[in-house]
Structure formats: C-alpha cells, structure tokens
Amino acid sequence: MNRLLSIAARIGVGCSTTRSPHHVSVFGDYRLVPTDVRAIEELVAARSDIAKPLQSIYADRPNHARINSGTLTHRAGSGSQFTVAKQHGKWIIDSPIEEEHIITP
Numbered sequence: 001m002n003r004l005l006s007i008a009a010r011i012g013v014g015c016s017t018t019r020s021p022h023h024v025s026v027f028g029d030y031r032l033v034p035t036d037v038r039a040i041e042e043l044v045a046a047r048s049d050i051a052k053p054l055q056s057i058y059a060d061r062p063n064h065a066r067i068n069s070g071t072l073t074h075r076a077g078s079g080s081q082f083t084v085a086k087q088h089g090k091w092i093i094d095s096p097i098e099e100e101h102i103i104t105p
Contacts, residue, residue, distance in 0.1 A: 026056070030061060032057065037057065039090075043091050049097060053071070064094075067082050076102055078100065081097075081098045082098065
C-alpha cells in the first residue's frame with residue numbers, strides 16, 4: 001500500500017491536489033495550510049541527505065504527512081521517502097529516510 005501511494009504521489013494523483021509556488025503536489029485526507037507546506041519545504045531543503053526536489057506531500061493524518069522527493073521517472077533517477085510530523089509547532093522528520101534508485105536500460 002505504501003508503495004502504491006508513493007507511485008501515485010510521484011505521478012501527481014490524489015483526491016485533492018494543490019500546488020505550492022515550487023510545484024509540489026500537496027494532497028491527502030487532511031488539509032495543510034500554506035505555512036505548513038512552506039515549513040516542510042524548508043525542512044527538506046535544509047537536509048543534504050534528502051534527494052531534491054520535493055515532489056509531493058501527502059497529509060495522511062492531522063499534523064503528519066508522507067514525503068516524496070527526488071527525480072524518479074519510469075527509466076532512471078533517485079528519490080527519498082519519509083514521514084514528517086508537527087510537534088510543538090515545528091515540523092520534524094519522524095521516520096528513517098528511505099532512498100530509492102532506478103536505472104533501466
């Protein structure tokens with residue numbers, strides 16, 4: 001199921017999709033306000049161990065989201081997957097950062 005969500009997120013499929021100024025797909029069952037989206041974007045930008053660019057934010061429950069980043073295509077690329085949580089008003093990474101690499105001849 002997580003894998004399917006990841007694939008859907010990377011191709012921009014979702015129940016309700018909004019776009020931030022950096023073309024990040026934001027969707028899910030819960031609403032994120034623009035300040036939350038900006039905070040998550042800044043969190044990703046500040047980490048050198050996370051593939052860029054930020055691709056999607058899936059709000060899976062209140063104050064929690066699944067993140068996909070990087071430049072994965074059906075043929076090649078690399079990306080990162082992880083979750084974030086808002087704790088005491090600040091967004092933090094609350095899961096291991098999973099790396100994915102695709103190389104197809």
